[in-house]
Amino acid sequence: MNKIFLNLGLQPLANEYRKRPINLSMKRGQLYNLKVCFNTKTKLVSISKRIPSEKMFNSKYPYRSSMSKTMQSSFKKLSNKIKKKFNPDLLMEIGSNDGALIKNFIKSKVIGVEPCKNLAKITKNKGYITYDKYWDFKLASKIKKKFKSVDMIYSANTLTHINDLKNVFTSINHLLSNNGVLIIEDPSLLECIKKNSYDQFYNEHIYLFSAIAVKNLLNRFKLEIFDLENLPTHGGSLRYFIKRKSNNKFKISNRVNIQINIEKIHGLNKLITYKKFSINVLKSKKKLLQILNKIKKDKKKIIGYGATAKAVTVLNYCNINRNLISNFTDTTPEKINNYMPGKDIKILKYNKNILQSYHYAFLGAWNFKKEIINKEKKFIKNGLKFITHIPFPKFID
Ligand code: TYD
Numbered sequence: 001m002n003k004i005f006l007n008l009g010l011q012p013l014a015n016e017y018r019k020r021p022i023n024l025s026m027k028r029g030q031l032y033n034l035k036v037c038f039n040t041k042t043k044l045v046s047i048s049k050r051i052p053s054e055k056m057f058n059s060k061y062p063y064r065s066s067m068s069k070t071m072q073s074s075f076k077k078l079s080n081k082i083k084k085k086f087n088p089d090l091l092m093e094i095g096s097n098d099g100a101l102i103k104n105f106i107k108s109k110v111i112g113v114e115p116c117k118n119l120a121k122i123t124k125n126k127g128y129i130t131y132d133k134y135w136d137f138k139l140a141s142k143i144k145k146k147f148k149s150v151d152m153i154y155s156a157n158t159l160t161h162i163n164d165l166k167n168v169f170t171s172i173n174h175l176l177s178n179n180g181v182l183i184i185e186d187p188s189l190l191e192c193i194k195k196n197s198y199d200q201f202y203n204e205h206i207y208l209f210s211a212i213a214v215k216n217l218l219n220r221f222k223l224e225i226f227d228l229e230n231l232p233t234h235g236g237s238l239r240y241f242i243k244r245k246s247n248n249k250f251k252i253s254n255r256v257n258i259q260i261n262i263e264k265i266h267g268l269n270k271l272i273t274y275k276k277f278s279i280n281v282l283k284s285k286k287k288l289l290q291i292l293n294k295i296k297k298d299k300k301k302i303i304g305y306g307a308t309a310k311a312v313t314v315l316n317y318c319n320i321n322r323n324l325i326s327n328f329t330d331t332t333p334e335k336i337n338n339y340m341p342g343k344d345i346k347i348l349k350y351n352k353n354i355l356q357s358y359h360y361a362f363l364g365a366w367n368f369k370k371e372i373i374n375k376e377k378k379f380i381k382n383g384l385k386f387i388t389h390i391p392f393p394k395f396i397d
Contacts, residue, residue: 001040004048005274006198006281008034008317010342013051014202014309015062017338017347024342031342034313036201038274044213045189045274050163051203053115053134057161061116062334063309065100065156070371072100074233078183079104086181088152092143094135095158099123111143111150135162140171149177156185157234160207169221179249182223182242189213190263191236193273195391197366198281198317199310200235210268211259214240222246227253235367235390285318288393292324295360302387303358304328305372306365307335307347314364314389316342325362329354355379363388363396 024030096112112130114120120132189210227241267273307330386396
């Protein structure tokens, strides 16, 4: 039974950056009401309205995994671990993006699946086998015909973006070899609750996984988690190592039960936890607006740092416009000179002096706090102050 616990108001598609700040409307399908629910039976947290994949993941998709050093080094580390521990003959990545992971492997040993054609082109041009198609049973069958089976499937920040999880896992089951390993990683619901990071919810993030919910889900497909890792990426993620129940090659690590128990201690299996979370979200909104309004009153200027999808949720939920945050800055070519979705705030191309004209920077990419603070030390020394809303709105010391 799905119970709504959070209403984040009218939101645009988070990655639809526009050349002009136009008035969006619900009627024209440009805005939708973002509500988040908890399934009391499966314990799965999801958003209530599902946007068709084609509207979100197409040839204009602006997100690139290689844009941050943090993500590049996370993929590099994982690639080394995969080679050492599993040494797969053939690895397939679902959502290979611009190749941040597969580039660490020999071309004959990896397959990329990436439906956003602009991104698939990048890896294709470098000579990597890339299917520019959505992950589904039809594609799994096509790949199976050609390669027979795949002994490792990896997917980061992708499966939670696909509405039909039954199709996702049936297709994985179809292609994965008997002793094969599936690795998935996605933002952790526990970290989201702990950090009050309501901005993890937007149209693309259909689901926010907990180990409890993933365990329940996999059970339906005769799959199980045999190991887990907590990662700092995307504000706190979980990496699940998954095998067939029939595969006895890997022992189930204690880490799996430890994680599930911690999640239970934090009440992730209970609706009341989510109701409390929604009260904290409202408090967070009030506090952030208080901070921004005070800065405006003092006639000081704020820039948003990192035009993230997460920031889009914050801006639209808190109704923050140009009068509060003058501009955003970002390094992603597809975002530059466009406007923050739903708002009149222009995204400026990042350059190393951009912060010079501002007194404050709102950390849109709070998940890269360390990397960014380190990069901008000079400005902080000269008086620039960073503002974050995670875990609660404040200035960063
Ligand atoms: P991310 O937080 O991964 O995305 P989302 O919330 O959209 O899933 O995106 C980080 C964004 O921040 C990305 O657009 C690149 C940008 N960025 C910078 O502009 N400068 C930086 O130094 C870093 C680390 C990120």
